[in-house]
Amino acid sequence: MSIRHSGRRLRAATLWSPPACLHHSAQTSKVTVDWPRSCRAVASTPTAEKVLFPGALNSEFTDSLEFLRPGANKAIPTYRVLNQYGEVLDKEIGVDTSDEEALALYRNMVCLSIMDLLMFEAQRQGRLSFYMVSAGEEGISIGSASALSPTDVVFCQYRESGVYLQRGFTLADFMNQLFANTQDCGLGRNMPVHYGSSALHIHTISSTLATQLPHTAGAAYALKLQNLHNPATPPRVAVCYFGEGAASEGDFHAALNIAATRQVPALFICRNNGYAISTPTSDQYRGDGIASRGAGYGIATLRVDGNDIFAVRRATKEARRLALADGGKPVLIEMMAYRVGHHSTSDDSFAYRQRVEVEDWKRRDNPITRLRKWLEGRDLWDEDKEKELRGRTRKEVLAAFERAEKLKKPSIRNAFVDVYEELTQEQRMHVEELRDLLRRYPKEYDMDQYEGGVGALDELLAEGQQAKNIPT
Ligand SMILES: Cc1ncc(C[n+]2csc(CCOP(=O)(O)OP(=O)(O)O)c2C)c(N)n1
Ligand SMILES: [Mg+2]
Numbered sequence: 021m022s023i024r025h026s027g028r029r030l031r032a033a034t035l036w037s038p039p040a041c042l043h044h045s046a047q048t049s050k051v052t053v054d055w056p057r058s059c060r061a062v063a064s065t066p067t068a069e070k071v072l073f074p075g076a077l078n079s080e081f082t083d084s085l086e087f088l089r090p091g092a093n094k095a096i097p098t099y100r101v102l103n104q105y106g107e108v109l110d111k112e113i114g115v116d117t118s119d120e121e122a123l124a125l126y127r128n129m130v131c132l133s134i135m136d137l138l139m140f141e142a143q144r145q146g147r148l149s150f151y152m153v154s155a156g157e158e159g160i161s162i163g164s165a166s167a168l169s170p171t172d173v174v175f176c177q178y179r180e181s182g183v184y185l186q187r188g189f190t191l192a193d194f195m196n197q198l199f200a201n202t203q204d205c206g207l208g209r210n211m212p213v214h215y216g217s218s219a220l221h222i223h224t225i226s227s228t229l230a231t232q233l234p235h236t237a238g239a240a241y242a243l244k245l246q247n248l249h250n251p252a253t254p255p256r257v258a259v260c261y262f263g264e265g266a267a268s269e270g271d272f273h274a275a276l277n278i279a280a281t282r283q284v285p286a287l288f289i290c291r292n293n294g295y296a297i298s299t300p301t302s303d304q305y306r307g308d309g310i311a312s313r314g315a316g317y318g319i320a321t322l323r324v325d326g327n328d329i330f331a332v333r334r335a336t337k338e339a340r341r342l343a344l345a346d347g348g349k350p351v352l353i354e355m356m357a358y359r360v361g362h363h364s365t366s367d368d369s370f371a372y373r374q375r376v377e378v379e380d381w382k383r384r385d386n387p388i389t390r391l392r393k394w395l396e397g398r399d400l401w402d403e404d405k406e407k408e409l410r411g412r413t414r415k416e417v418l419a420a421f422e423r424a425e426k427l428k429k430p431s432i433r434n435a436f437v438d439v440y441e442e443l444t445q446e447q448r449m450h451v452e453e454l455r456d457l458l459r460r461y462p463k464e465y466d467m468d469q470y471e472g473g474v475g476a477l478d479e480l481l482a483e484g485q486q487a488k489n490i491p492t
Contacts, residue, residue, distance in 0.1 A: 069081060090308060090312065093308075095308050096308050096309065096312060096321075098323045098325050099322060099323065099324045099325065099331050100325040101113075101115060101328055101330040101331040102390055102394055104384070104390065106390050106391070106393025106397055107393075107394075107397070108394075116330075116334060117330055117333060119398065119400055121166070122391065122394070122395060122400070123395065123401075125162055125163065125329055125391065126392065126395060127409060128162050128182065128185055128186055129158040129159065129162050129182070129391065130410065130413060131185065131191075131416075132154060132162065132181060132182050132185055133154075133158060133388060134410065134413045134414055135191065135194065135417050136153035136154060136181075136361070137153075138417050138418065138421065139153075140153055140361075143365040144365070147425065148199070149212060150212045150364065151198070151212060151213060151364065151365045152213045152364045152365070153179075153361040154179050154181055154361075155360040155361035156293065156327075156357050156359060156360035156361070156381070156382075156386060157291055157293060157326065157387075158182050158387050159326055159327055159328065159329040159357065159387025159388075159390075159391070160180075160291050160326040160355045161179075161180040161181065161182025161185075161186070162183075162185065162329065163330075163331075163332030163387075164259075164261075164353075165183040165186035165187055166186055166333055167332075167334075167336035167337040168187075168259060168336065169254065169256065169257075170187065170188075170220070170221070171256050172256050172257050172258070172259055172340075173239050173240075173259070174187075174220075174221060174222040174259045174260075175222075175232035175233075175235055175236045175239070175260045175261070176215075176225050176232065176261045177225065177229070177232060177262050177263055177266060178213055178214065178225050179263070179291065180291075181194070181215070183222065183261065184215055184220070184222060187217075187220045187221075188220055189215065189220060189222075190420075191416055191417055192420045192423070193205070193215070194215070194420070195420045195421050195424030195425075196424050197210075197212065197213075197214075198212045198424070199425055199427070200212075200429060201424055201428060201429060202428050202429065202430050203427060205218075206224060207430045208430040208434060209434060210224065210225075211227070213225070214226070214227065229263075230262060230266040230267075230271035230272055230275075232260055233260055233262060233266070233269075233271045233272050233274075233275035233288070234275040235260075236259070236260035236279075236286050237258075237275040237279040239286075240257065240258035240285050240286035240350070241282055243255075243257065243284070243285055244282075244283075244284045244285055244348040247285065247344070247348070255285070255344050256285070257286065257340055257343045257344060258284075258285065258287070259289065260275075260286065260288050260289065261291065262288070262289075262290055262291070263291050263292075264290055264291070264294075264301060264304065264305075264310050264354075265295070265296020265299065265304060267290060267313070268296070268304055268305070273317075276313070276314070276350065276352070277317055279317075279319070279350035280318050280319050280349075280350055283346075283348055283349045284348050284350060285344050285350075286350040286351075287339050287340060287343055287351055287353070288314075288319075288352045288353070289336070289353050290311075290352065290354045290355065291326065291355055291357065292309055292326075292354050292355065292356050293358060293359035294358050295359050295369075298363075298367075298369070298371070298372040309356075310352070310354045313352075314352035314354075319351065320349065320350075320351045321351070321352045321353070321354070322335055322339065322351075322353050323353075323354045324353055324355045324356070325355075325356060326355035326356050326387065327356075327357055327386060327387045327390055329387055335353055336353065339351040339353055358381040358385075360378060360381060392406075428469055428470065429470045430471055432454075432467070432470050432472075432476050432477060433472070433477065435454075436480065437480070442484055443481075448481065451477050451480060452481065455474055455477040455481075458474045458477075459474055
């Protein structure tokens with residue numbers, strides 16, 4: 021099937037639409053979902069031309085014994101708006117991004133790449149414990165985030181700092197999390213780069229690969245009901261970012277299948293960057309990328325050139341529209357962009373890939389240079405503007421970095437609270453043990469850098485006693 025969008029065609033494999041099964045009762049304001057418990061199984065008549073069976077609907081009978089041989093088919097095409105030289109492919113359709121928007125996207129991509137470069141160096145200097153760059157994938161995160169609604173619910177993997185930046189996460193927010201200081205909205209509980217922001221509707225990143233996929237399916241199911249329940253409120257989708265390596269986890273399959281069977285408004289955005297740390301895609305799968313799996317689950321699917329920010333934006337916008345149509349349905353987009361950087365600061369990718377491979381990709385294509393070429397072609401950008409932007413952004417990143425580095429660490433009490441409503445007996449024992457240990461070895465554990473020092477643990481224990489009226 022093909023999707024029409026403002027006169028242009030985005031081809032996608034839309035295989036199945038559910039019957040209308042959601043009901044909203046005005047009297048009770050209750051939402052009920054009638055899921056078909058069984059499929060209409062119509063026994064084939066002697067003259068039937070198709071299989072009519074719960075497990076395979078509308079399959080035509082054939083007398084030719086031919087196996088499906090995916091390798092013999094043409095690969096799923098890759099959607100683009102611009103070519104490598106930053107030229108619009110279809111002049112009639114053009115670009116649906118204003119000049120101001122394109123400039124803002126460009127500035128954000130440059131900002132992300134400068135922040136990445138400086139933080140990578142800071143880790144090498146021992147000032148940060150860990151970092152992950154998005155080099156080569158800035159167009160995917162920033163372009164797709166620019167096409168979402170600010171209230172959509174987002175789940176990231178870890179290489180999507182651009183999603184945060186585009187949704188309004190400030191340089192200070194990034195730096196405060198990286199240093200786990202008192203202003204880190206995660207209260208210092210996570211390792212660097214595991215950002216989260218309830219204000220921006222982005223769930224906190226979890227290192228455990230692929231867990232974000234079933235979470236997204238669940239959130240999208242809740243949103244499906246909410247959208248129906250509150251028709252006056254703009255509808256929302258749940259958006260999931262994940263790598264092609266994460267798609268090897270069982271969670272990927274469970275999430276796509278339940279999203280499809282429940283027809284929930286979920287956008288699954290796969291970043292296919294060719295590697296899962298040191299494992300190349302050739303060791304990861306034999307099929308046609310991740311897109312081919314979407315079709316298997318009956319999900320509308322599109323493959324996109326991730327170096328083309330205009331294609332990423334247009335595809336995401338259209339996918340979001342599709343995901344909300346007819347009460348909801350999942351959509352999968354596979355975005356292709358080579359991972360130019362090392363996996364993380366703990367990795368040296370030249371141990372498993374040739375330098376020339378990386379240099380080749382850097383030279384050949386990049387989302388930042390492609391957009392720059394387009395901007396220059398329209399006289400919107402030049403070398404002077406580039407120098408000014410880079411100089412200014414570098415200063416802004418460094419200023420936020422230096423400020424965050426000087427702030428204290430959050431109180432050590434945050435290691436214990438917010439799990440149970442009040443400390444359990446076992447937790448109290450842990451707090452006491454930690455407090456005594458920290459007091460016994462002050463030279464080994466410098467607690468002055470933590471807000472409230474060791475005393476924060478005395479306060480935590482006293483709070484529990486007061487709440488229970490236990491005399492201190
Ligand atoms: C459940 C689980 N298994 C393994 C790991 C170790 N690990 C961390 S990142 C990664 C590679 C993921 O690759 P991909 O999903 O392609 O994302 P990319 O790093 O390429 O952006 C692996 C195997 C993990 N974090 N969690
Ligand atoms: Mg990958």
